[in-house]
Amino acid sequence: MPSPILELKNVNTYYGMIHAVKGINMEIEKGEIVALIGSNGAGKSTTLNTIAGLLKPKKGEILYNGKPLVHSSAADIVKMGICLSPEGREVFPDLSVQDNLRLGAFTRKDKAKIAADYEKVYSLFPRLAERKTQVAKTLSGGEQQMLAIGRALMSDPKVLLLDEPSLGLSPNLVMLIFDLIKDIKKLGVTILLVEQNAKMALKTADRAYVLETGRITLEGTGKALLTDDNVRKAYLGNI
Amino acid sequence: MILQQIFDGLTLGIVYALIAVGYSLVFGVLRLVNFAHGATYAFGAHIAMVVIVSANFGLFWGFIASVIVTGLMTMLMDRIALRPLRIKKSKGISALITTIGCSYIIQNTLMIVFGSRSKWFPKIFDYGNFNVGGILVKSTQVGIIAVSVALLLALTYVVHKTKIGLAMRAVQQNSKAASLMGIDVNKVVSFTFFLGGASAAVAGTLISGYYQIVNPQMGFVAGLKAFSAAVLGGIGILHGAVFGGLVVGLAESLAAYYIGGGYRDAVAFIILIAVLIFRPNGLFGKKVIEKV
Ligand SMILES: Nc1ncnc2c1ncn2[C@@H]1O[C@H](COP(=O)(O)OP(=O)(O)OP(=O)(O)O)[C@@H](O)[C@H]1O
Ligand SMILES: [Mg+2]
Numbered sequence: 001m002p003s004p005i006l007e008l009k010n011v012n013t014y015y016g017m018i019h020a021v022k023g024i025n026m027e028i029e030k031g032e033i034v035a036l037i038g039s040n041g042a043g044k045s046t047t048l049n050t051i052a053g054l055l056k057p058k059k060g061e062i063l064y065n066g067k068p069l070v071h072s073s074a075a076d077i078v079k080m081g082i083c084l085s086p087e088g089r090e091v092f093p094d095l096s097v098q099d100n101l102r103l104g105a106f107t108r109k110d111k112a113k114i115a116a117d118y119e120k121v122y123s124l125f126p127r128l129a130e131r132k133t134q135v136a137k138t139l140s141g142g143e144q145q146m147l148a149i150g151r152a153l154m155s156d157p158k159v160l161l162l163d164e165p166s167l168g169l170s171p172n173l174v175m176l177i178f179d180l181i182k183d184i185k186k187l188g189v190t191i192l193l194v195e196q197n198a199k200m201a202l203k204t205a206d207r208a209y210v211l212e213t214g215r216i217t218l219e220g221t222g223k224a225l226l227t228d229d230n231v232r233k234a235y236l237g238n239i
Numbered sequence: 240m241i242l243q244q245i246f247d248g249l250t251l252g253i254v255y256a257l258i259a260v261g262y263s264l265v266f267g268v269l270r271l272v273n274f275a276h277g278a279t280y281a282f283g284a285h286i287a288m289v290v291i292v293s294a295n296f297g298l299f300w301g302f303i304a305s306v307i308v309t310g311l312m313t314m315l316m317d318r319i320a321l322r323p324l325r326i327k328k329s330k331g332i333s334a335l336i337t338t339i340g341c342s343y344i345i346q347n348t349l350m351i352v353f354g355s356r357s358k359w360f361p362k363i364f365d366y367g368n369f370n371v372g373g374i375l376v377k378s379t380q381v382g383i384i385a386v387s388v389a390l391l392l393a394l395t396y397v398v399h400k401t402k403i404g405l406a407m408r409a410v411q412q413n414s415k416a417a418s419l420m421g422i423d424v425n426k427v428v429s430f431t432f433f434l435g436g437a438s439a440a441v442a443g444t445l446i447s448g449y450y451q452i453v454n455p456q457m458g459f460v461a462g463l464k465a466f467s468a469a470v471l472g473g474i475g476i477l478h479g480a481v482f483g484g485l486v487v488g489l490a491e492s493l494a495a496y497y498i499g500g501g502y503r504d505a506v507a508f509i510i511l512i513a514v515l516i517f518r519p520n521g522l523f524g525k526k527v528i529e530k531v
Contacts, residue, residue, distance in 0.1 A: 052419060078421035090416040092409050103409050106402075107421035155421065 003066055005030040005190050006051070006082075006159055011060035013043075013050045020046040022214035023060065028159070033181065033191045035201040035222065037235055038211035044194040045087050047211070048161045051192075052084035053077040064159075079107045081158035085165065087194075089148040093137035097128050100136055100147055104154025113156070120187075121150040124180060142173040149180070159190045166197050178204050198235035202226045210235075243374050244496045245489060250380040250449075252488020253387040257442040258465030259472070259480035260394060261435035267411045267475040268431045271331065274338040275316060276439055277462015278345035281455055283309040283440025284447040285349055288360055298363055298448075305440040313436030314429045316341050322425065342458075349455035356454065363448030383445045390441055391481055394434065398477060403430060411475070460504055464491070467511035473521025482522065486510070 004027040013021040021043045028034045036044050049055045051062055053074035062069040064080060072080070083104075092100050101121060105114045122129035125146040131139065136147060145165055152160055162181070166174040178200050185191055195201035202208055202222040210218040210231060218225065225231045258280055265273045283305045291301035320337050364382025368375055398404040409417040410427045418424050446461065447453045468487040472479025487507045494506040514521065 054415065054418070073423070074418040075421045075423045078419065084419050086416065086419060090413055090419075092412045092416060094412055095405075095408060099405060099408075103405065103417070103420045103422070106406065151420070 004028055004063075005065060006192070007061075007063040007066075008047075008051070009061040009063070011047070011050060011057045011062060013046050013055050013057045015046075020214055021050065021057070024211070024214070024216050026209055026216070028190060028192055030190055031185070031188065032206045033185050033193060033204060035193045035195060035205035035208040036211055037195055037198045037201055037208060039234070040196075041213075042211040043214040044211055045163055046214075048084055048163050048192070048194055049086075051077075051161060052082065054084075075107070078155055081156070082161065083152040083155040083157035083159070084161040085148045085152040085163065087163035087167070089141075089144045091136040091139075091144050091147050091151070094135055096133050096135055097139070097147060098132045100151050101128075101154050104151035105156075108156060114154070117154055117156060121153055124153075124183060125150050142169050142177075145169060145173075145177065146180075149177075149184075153184065153189075157189060159192065160184065161192050161194075163194045164196060165193070166195065166200065174200060198231070199226070202231075240496075241493075242372075244492045246374050246376065246380070248489035248492025249485060250383055250488070251492060252485035253384055253391075254442050254445050254449075254484070255461075255465045255468050255488050256481040256484025257387050257390060257438050257445075258461060259468040259484045260391065260477060261439045262466055262469040263472075263475055263477055263480040264394075264398075264407075264431050265435050266469070268407060268428055269321075269325075269334070271321075271334050271338070272466070272474070273435065274335065274462075275313075275341040275345060276338075276435065276465070277458035277460075278342040278349075279309060279313055279436050279458070280439040280443040280446075280461055281349060281453075281458035282312060282345050282443070283436070284360070284443030284453050284457060285353055285455070286440065287444040287447065288353075288358065288453050291361060292359070298361075302441060302444055305444050306437040309440035309443075310433040310437040312345075313432040313439075316345075317429060317432045322428075325428075342462075346455050346458070353455065355456075358453045360447040360451050360453045362451055363445070379449060383449060386441065386445060390438060394438065395477060397434070403427070407431060464504070464507040467507045467514075470511060470521055471514050473524030476521070476523045479521055479523035 006028040008024055008026040010023045010025060011021055012023050036047065038044050046055065050057050053072055057070055064082060069077060092103065101118060108114055127143055128146055128150055136144060139147060149165060165177050169177065174197065181191060181204055193201055193205060202225050205222040208222050208225050209216050261276050262273060265271060286308045287301040287305040290296045290304045291298060320341055321334055324334050324337065362379055364379045366378035368377050398407060406422045406427050409420065409422060410424055414424050464487055465484065468483035469480045471486060472483030487510060490506045490510060491503055495503045
């Protein structure tokens with residue numbers, strides 16, 4: 001078995017006294033889509049923010065290609081190839097679509113490759129191409145989500161962390177976003193996907209983890225979890 | 240006669256604009272009013288005085304040295320006194336009080352090193368006076384306006400056209416997202432303080448060369464007036480600060496002439512109070528900006 005591109009070992013993250021992530025272990029292989037599902041407050045965003053370096057774990061290790069990550073700054077983690085598209089989009093509201101994307105490529109120096117990546121992002125999201133000079137706050141929610149994902153792609157990530165990319169989107173846009181996630185995988189990017197929409201996430205993911213109040217309670221292939229009784233009751237609403 | 244007052248007022252105003260821009264830059268990035276900015280302006284004037292008067296190196300090198308030393312001093316102030324508060328996620332009021340403390344530390348240091356008396360500063364850009372359509376135009380004023388406008392244009396260019404400027408705007412709008420883009424937020428903050436310190440240094444040197452006088456307390460009133468100017472335009476907004484500076488300079492000059500010299504300093508604060516009541520976000524301000 002090849003060594004995982006990203007590995008979490010007994011990761012514990014706190015907010016002051018609140019123990020939000022309680023010793024989780026995860027392994028993500030290169031080229032996979034891995035979903036992380038769980039109810040509100042389970043610790044999904046905390047996990048992604050810890051990997052991205054916005055939060056520091058109190059205990060445990062995060063290995064990226066076998067090398068420890070927890071002592072690197074958020075900026076350095078982006079440079080190493082891990083990029084987070086955060087919950088709630090967090091685009092730069094008063095900057096144009098183009099400037100938002102330019103910031104995605106902030107740490108990169110390879111001008112030719114960056115230019116090619118703009119084209120790549122604009123072909124993935126033609127809606128953004130039509131709105132290059134529009135300021136981000138005037139985009140619709142779905143367009144802002146596309147911008148957040150496109151911006152993350154501009155960092156040329158090896159691992160893309162997506163926090164609730166379908167949040168607040170209409171059903172057909174949700175379909176579109178999940179199709180795009182599969183397209184991004186085809187570009188060779190490894191994806192860790194956090195979702196409320198468990199059904200779509202499990203259908204899209206190769207493997208998945210279920211997080212409950214800071215602990216991983218189940219793991220398996222997306223297909224297996226889709227048919228798991230506990231998962232069906234808790235997250236899929238008895239379908 | 241009114242044209243004369245307007246011209247004199249605009250000369251003063253463009254320098255206030257230069258100081259006000261420093262408040263706005265730092266506020267934009269940190270949502271912090273840097274009350275040490277006035278003292279920084281006095282500090283810059285003293286560095287220029289050392290280089291120009293004591294070391295006799297001339298105005299050009301006076302500017303250069305003042306910009307570099309003052310810029311570094313403000314960066315150091317942020318590094319030592321303010322960054323630790325950000326790391327601890329202290330309340331905004333702690334940083335505010337810290338800047339007031341720094342203001343006194345800088346001012347008292349100037350007093351210890353240079354004494355508290357006023358000292359002479361040579362007149363700058365002194366090539367005589369001209370009469371332009373009935374207005375007395377001093378070459379010193381022309382020089383002050385030229386340097387200030389050039390610097391304001393340079394600052395605008397940096398903020399709107401360069402990569403570091405893009406990073407500054409990103410941090411200003413969403414500092415968490417900025418760090419997710421790989422931007423080193425601390426570096427951006429340091430750079431912003433440098434720009435603020437540098438523009439205050441130039442302003443301090445220009446005003447010293449205008450009134451031919453330097454003293455450690457000179458930053459107090461100038462700093463508060465420029466702060467009023469920044470609030471007037473909408474703090475955090477660059478062109479707002481420039482506009483505010485011009486209005487305060489103009490109002491001051493007209494008030495001194497029509498109401499009496501005693502009202503010189505008060506008028507800026509009358510404007511400040513009026514703005515806070517009627518347009519709390521400033522003339523160019525949009526919604527209330529809240530740091531999350
Ligand atoms: N900044 C914070 N300060 C204190 N507690 C926090 C903070 N952020 C999150 N928490 C707590 O940590 C726990 C995990 O939160 P987290 O945001 O990771 O949940 P989540 O699984 O992403 O939930 P959701 O699906 O609602 O986004 C929650 O109990 C939450 O209240
Ligand atoms: Mg979340």
